[in-house]
Amino acid sequence: MKQENNKPSFASDYLEGAHPAILQRLAETNMIQSAGYGMDEYSESARQKIRAACEAPEADVFFLVGGTQANATIIDAILRNYQGVIAAETGHISIHEAGAIEHSGHKVLSLPQENGKLSAREIASTLDRFYRDETHEHMVQPGMVYLSQPTEYGTLYSYRELKEISEICHQNGIALYVDGARLAYALACPENDVSLPALAELCDVFYIGGTKCGALFGEAVVIPKHGFLPHLFTTIKQHGALLAKGRIAGIQFDTLFTDHLYEQLGQTAMEAAARIRKALLEKGYQLAFPSPTNQIFVTLEKTRAEALGKTVELGFWENLDENHMIVRIATSWATRPEAVAQLIEAL
Amino acid sequence: MKQENNKPSFASDYLEGAHPAILQRLAETNMIQSAGYGMDEYSESARQKIRAACEAPEADVFFLVGGTQANATIIDAILRNYQGVIAAETGHISIHEAGAIEHSGHKVLSLPQENGKLSAREIASTLDRFYRDETHEHMVQPGMVYLSQPTEYGTLYSYRELKEISEICHQNGIALYVDGARLAYALACPENDVSLPALAELCDVFYIGGTKCGALFGEAVVIPKHGFLPHLFTTIKQHGALLAKGRIAGIQFDTLFTDHLYEQLGQTAMEAAARIRKALLEKGYQLAFPSPTNQIFVTLEKTRAEALGKTVELGFWENLDENHMIVRIATSWATRPEAVAQLIEAL
Amino acid sequence: MKQENNKPSFASDYLEGAHPAILQRLAETNMIQSAGYGMDEYSESARQKIRAACEAPEADVFFLVGGTQANATIIDAILRNYQGVIAAETGHISIHEAGAIEHSGHKVLSLPQENGKLSAREIASTLDRFYRDETHEHMVQPGMVYLSQPTEYGTLYSYRELKEISEICHQNGIALYVDGARLAYALACPENDVSLPALAELCDVFYIGGTKCGALFGEAVVIPKHGFLPHLFTTIKQHGALLAKGRIAGIQFDTLFTDHLYEQLGQTAMEAAARIRKALLEKGYQLAFPSPTNQIFVTLEKTRAEALGKTVELGFWENLDENHMIVRIATSWATRPEAVAQLIEAL
Amino acid sequence: MKQENNKPSFASDYLEGAHPAILQRLAETNMIQSAGYGMDEYSESARQKIRAACEAPEADVFFLVGGTQANATIIDAILRNYQGVIAAETGHISIHEAGAIEHSGHKVLSLPQENGKLSAREIASTLDRFYRDETHEHMVQPGMVYLSQPTEYGTLYSYRELKEISEICHQNGIALYVDGARLAYALACPENDVSLPALAELCDVFYIGGTKCGALFGEAVVIPKHGFLPHLFTTIKQHGALLAKGRIAGIQFDTLFTDHLYEQLGQTAMEAAARIRKALLEKGYQLAFPSPTNQIFVTLEKTRAEALGKTVELGFWENLDENHMIVRIATSWATRPEAVAQLIEAL
Numbered sequence A, B, C, D: 001m002k003q004e005n006n007k008p009s010f011a012s013d014y015l016e017g018a019h020p021a022i023l024q025r026l027a028e029t030n031m032i033q034s035a036g037y038g039m040d041e042y043s044e045s046a047r048q049k050i051r052a053a054c055e056a057p058e059a060d061v062f063f064l065v066g067g068t069q070a071n072a073t074i075i076d077a078i079l080r081n082y083q084g085v086i087a088a089e090t091g092h093i094s095i096h097e098a099g100a101i102e103h104s105g106h107k108v109l110s111l112p113q114e115n116g117k118l119s120a121r122e123i124a125s126t127l128d129r130f131y132r133d134e135t136h137e138h139m140v141q142p143g144m145v146y147l148s149q150p151t152e153y154g155t156l157y158s159y160r161e162l163k164e165i166s167e168i169c170h171q172n173g174i175a176l177y178v179d180g181a182r183l184a185y186a187l188a189c190p191e192n193d194v195s196l197p198a199l200a201e202l203c204d205v206f207y208i209g210g211t212k213c214g215a216l217f218g219e220a221v222v223i224p225k226h227g228f229l230p231h232l233f234t235t236i237k238q239h240g241a242l243l244a245k246g247r248i249a250g251i252q253f254d255t256l257f258t259d260h261l262y263e264q265l266g267q268t269a270m271e272a273a274a275r276i277r278k279a280l281l282e283k284g285y286q287l288a289f290p291s292p293t294n295q296i297f298v299t300l301e302k303t304r305a306e307a308l309g310k311t312v313e314l315g316f317w318e319n320l321d322e323n324h325m326i327v328r329i330a331t332s333w334a335t336r337p338e339a340v341a342q343l344i345e346a347l
Helices: A020-029 A041-054 A067-078 A120-132 A158-170 A182-185 A196-201 A231-236 A244-258 A261-282 A302-308 A337-346 B019-027 B041-054 B067-078 B120-132 B157-169 B183-187 B198-201 B232-238 B248-258 B261-282 B302-308 B337-346 C018-028 C041-054 C066-076 C118-130 C159-171 C184-188 C196-201 C232-238 C246-256 C261-282 C302-308 C335-347 D022-030 D040-052 D067-078 D120-132 D160-171 D181-188 D196-202 D230-238 D247-258 D261-280 D302-308 D336-345
Strands: A060-064 A083-088 A109-111 A141-148 A175-180 A205-209 A220-225 A294-299 A315-319 A324-330 B059-065 B085-086 B106-112 B143-149 B174-181 B206-209 B219-223 B293-303 B313-319 B324-330 C059-064 C083-088 C108-112 C143-149 C173-182 C205-209 C217-224 C295-301 C314-318 C322-328 D060-062 D083-090 D110-111 D139-146 D177-182 D205-209 D219-223 D296-301 D315-319 D324-330
Touching: A020 A244, A020 B019, A020 D302, A041 A060, A041 A220, A041 A244, A060 A067, A060 A244, A060 C041, A067 A141, A067 A175, A067 A205, A067 A220, A067 A231, A109 A120, A120 A141, A120 A158, A141 A158, A141 B067, A158 A175, A158 A196, A175 A196, A182 A205, A182 A261, A196 A205, A220 C196, A244 A261, A261 A294, A261 A337, A261 B248, A261 D219, A337 B174, B041 B059, B041 B198, B041 B219, B041 B248, B059 B067, B059 B232, B067 B143, B067 B174, B067 B206, B067 B232, B067 D296, B106 B120, B120 B143, B143 B157, B157 B198, B174 B198, B174 C232, B183 B261, B183 D160, B198 B206, B206 B232, B206 B313, B206 D040, B248 B261, B261 B293, B293 B302, B293 D110, B293 D160, B302 B324, C018 C246, C041 C059, C041 C196, C041 C217, C041 C246, C059 C066, C059 C232, C059 C246, C059 D120, C066 C143, C066 C173, C066 C205, C066 C217, C066 C232, C066 C314, C066 D110, C083 D110, C108 C118, C118 C143, C118 C159, C143 C159, C159 C173, C173 C196, C184 C261, C196 C205, C246 C261, C261 C295, C261 C335, C295 C302, C295 D219, C302 C322, D022 D247, D040 D060, D040 D196, D040 D219, D060 D067, D060 D230, D060 D247, D067 D139, D067 D205, D067 D230, D110 D120, D120 D139, D120 D160, D139 D160, D160 D177, D177 D196, D181 D205, D196 D205, D247 D336, D261 D296, D296 D302, D302 D324
Parallel strands: A083 A109, A083 A141, A141 A175, A175 A205, B085 B106, B085 B143, B143 B174, B174 B206, C083 C108, C083 C143, C143 C173, C173 C205, D083 D110, D083 D139, D139 D177, D177 D205
Antiparallel strands: A060 A220, A205 A220, A294 A324, A315 A324, B059 B219, B206 B219, B293 B324, B313 B324, C059 C217, C205 C217, C295 C322, C314 C322, D060 D219, D205 D219, D296 D324, D315 D324
16 A cells, blocks of 8 residues: 555545645644643534534534544444444444454444445344344344445445434434444535435434545544433543544534535545546446445456556455455545546556 | 633643644645555654664554553553553543543552652552462452653652662563653653653653644554564554554654654743743742642642632642642643743732 | 361351252252243242342342352443442452453442441542542543442441432432342341341342352342343343353242241351350450451451461451451351350360 | 243253252262362362363363353453454354353454354465455454354264364464363264363363253363463453352362263263154154254244144244244253153154
8 A cells, every 4th residue: 555656546535634724724723722622612613513514403523533433432332231233244343443342342243235235124124033032132232223324335325225224223222323434425426315414314423534534534423412422521531532632623624614625525536436437437347336436446357456556556455256356446535637547547 | 721812821731733843744745645554654754763762673663642542552452351550549540531441441450659659669569469468369460550751740750760660560570651641841851861762671661642742642652672562553443543544643753753853842841841830939839749840730729829810721630628729830842931921920 | 268177167158058958949949940041930939039028029130140240240230331330449349359340341439448338428528529520521430339238347337327328329310239248147237227128228239148148159139120220131141140040049049038048047147256256355356347247357466366277267368567467257157156166265 | 931830841951950969969068168269179179080081181170150151251361352253153152142252342253154063164264364354453353263062053063173173273373262061962972073182182272061961050161281371260250250169160060070970961861862853853854953962953834833832842943934943952961751752742
């Protein structure tokens, strides 16, 4: 993944620093003194803007540093000791968080997925099977559902799909939590019909990703119903997730939610992704998943991948067989048109 | 702690953003692409400079986000499940980390302290009592010692004190870990004789604080003996402490360890603290602890504290009785001479 | 502690097997088939008898194996992740449970004690200090109080003391839990005025000890208010505390609560303790704590202790200084009059 | 599962108390005083007999209470914080232990199985895939393998299979642990070629089940290499798994390992199972798994199962479809020939 001279990289969407507007704002406010731990005026302003964008005026909003941290902290706050979290077997918490959920004592109950997505039906039948099982009190009780939007495969839940899942959860008295690490790229996607207010309507908790969407770091956790997670501040501290200089996260989200910067960032990535996707299809490449967002997964012969790798850097995803692999092409708020042109030419 | 217009605050040492050199460096490097998770060239450069400054060429160096996170992660990595960590009863991990150590399953074994410091004698007699106790296998085994330098009371361990503690630890086969959240203010203190190489010589792990010493955030964990904590990368990820954009921490520490910026930052704070301390003593104020670093603790009548609070903001520390309290005056890399003058005048 | 031929031991109250009535009942029922996990008729009968004895007809009753297990399981079930448990610094969970409470992620908040007892005043002032502290959201929230009756020093809470503590707890919305490992010896003590119904009235959870009170093993957890700890069955299983052959615990408690056997067991121990205490006082021995129950703590010269140890086995408790120590003399349901005579003669 | 009058039950193998020889021994030793926590002479004798039976003279042996407890304690003692345990997706720890493994912070890495068994090939390819994955440091490291012998489906690993798995484990520096909850029924099975010495040769830790093999409760953990799990006593205490009256477990295992009682118990179950299996096959019943031990799984029409249930009690296992289910017939050391005859007649 090391960047080489002049070779543009599409290996991930966190290769650069931050959107320049964020750096400028950090510089402008730098020497002003403010309170710590998120009690500052920038964080408060950011919270207000996020509440407005989500049409959730009562929402509790907390700024955490990273995605694994947000997932571990929120899931620990939602679950009771005897409960676990339902997630797709491809979900980030199922595999790539080094056991952060289990570290807090909770089992990840992995379910089969399709294109990275869980279905309401699969969740419903899991809950049904659990409660019908005579021995279910010997088993970890499903206490919540974890989804990501977009998913780890770049796919999207539709409003209808999310609503069905939300209904299943709430009929069963369990919480719905959505990981929005790349939410800007969902919000800017033409195919998307799940807005921030829709997330606030359907989820018990979700987070708006900053790290992969133009911030230096930071994830904004939104809890539409005030007080749903009591003493979350203490839980955040306990998870080592409380920033002393909370303002640094606050300033970033305040900037991202000023003048629709967050959506604009997403559009830059979408436009780049659309150009690349079009070129791939025209040239007969095979897409591994139908992902409409900023992550494009291409099935390639290994020799072809190697050749491409000489001009542009791609993300390794998975070996399929001896001769084929899946690579990931990720665009972002920072993707330059020239880099896209270079990639298309290489294709 | 909310900052009011034009009233300078001495409430803590993390009231501003970052040293301007850091912001400038972030801006310069902003659009360069680099690998994630600390695999970037900035982090590597920072690691090399820290190894050089510590005269520990084989050291493993990791950049984490905050102090509680660093403590919880490192302590969890050092201890086995049946072990606990010895700390002063006033240690940060004993009280103000919301149970982060216990969250990983480990008991904090709190010992009496003097001016925020543990003594080698106290540690030795604790270990002795433990191993003499016939029932010690029913108890949590002391597995390491946690110190902070400077302490939570602004005091310092001398080289000799630290060496004695280090010897006790290593004679008993347990690790010594030093929390350097405010290490810049120790290193710049005229009374200090514990250098970075001394820390590398005596400790198994220590961290060089960034958050309270001029960075936006960040703590550099130093493990002088390479491989002492195997798979720490995974443990860091598990604790939600792995930055996707590791470069942001790397760039900051690379800047702090260029041209001795880290020591210079400390000196600014020391000079301000010296002026304030002198004024306090001249005016007959009573210092609560003999702290030579950037934190000054003053015993005040409450009415006096209230009056002072109209001109400058101080940190509340502790109620002593109905009429008296301890306040904290913290200087930092960002303390302006005018603010010091304003404070002295108010005194 | 190894028993030598013909030398009676007073080292602890769990030196023998079980009251013969229990063994007989186990033999009688041995080949009858019954359901597992406490769903059997013996466990159900025991639950009914315990409910009756506690005058708590709605109580949930669970049979666990041992004291540390019961404490860890119940405390984990009561607390939320951000909470800790208040206990005397001499409390069993504070020291002698190898970090079992912390293993579930919870801090033990140790308070000073007098003769092994916490006072309502100390608890109240701790809660008060906590909530007045501006930084309390950075600290572990006290979520419950743990007491033992009798205490680890053999002392007793009076009804009035317990009622005051109960009121403080409930005014502050936190739970009161009483560890009754040696409860039979409290119930049989002439000085005691805390009956089983009183415990059911004042506590949220308590356990009636079997292991040290005549059973092979087993502790009966009583939750006066049905449903106070939802899904406790699953938590018990998760803690490895669910007996497959739950009947073995059920049969034992059914026997202990038939024909007042539990109280009678206690009386045997009380009578022996009274004789020993009287002899000690007559002979000018110094009692270390004013314990009216089955544990007697005597301050002895080490040479005297050694001499005594040739005739009877005593429990080592604590070294006081170079020449003095505290020994424990524990009587039990199984203490034989001849052994008492032998001890008194040796004194 | 409630037993009804005179209707024999085959629902499980823990329906009765204990083998009469155990009760007799408990009665004989009842009033003898002995030390606690497994320091008594009975436990020592049992340890010696188990070492002899396993031909492992240096083995550490500990007596725990139940299977889930033994699994959680041992797995926690073996793994480091960043490691997880490989198990069959049908393994007891994967499903039926209420998250006990995760409670200690460890992920269960579930693999596909065949007839309840893991294969060396599956384990090898899992380890291979893990270490080839560029992101494996973001994932839970496989730290050990958990097997059960016999498996949850009553099937057996052959010596060769176990040896292959053992070799894969040790080539990769990870531990092999075998759950022998029903080991007596493996040892007595004519098809079995894995003796106790073979287990001691191939495993790092295994346990010899008592609860389901004739004891009131108890599992003997065997660690062939002395010191392999340092301070396990403390870990056992921390898990609430340390019996105060350790003798009760010691006496039981001492009895089970006197005059080959443990193998004899198994033979009683095997003979009953052989008769039932023969009858089932003769009458055209379909076995769900090829299990040669004391658990027989039969695929039945639900109406047939219901009819059978009027005469004998069977164990519900799993619904296959609307009309078919799998039932379990478990024999044990306590299965009476008349009960077998009654069952066969009902078939």
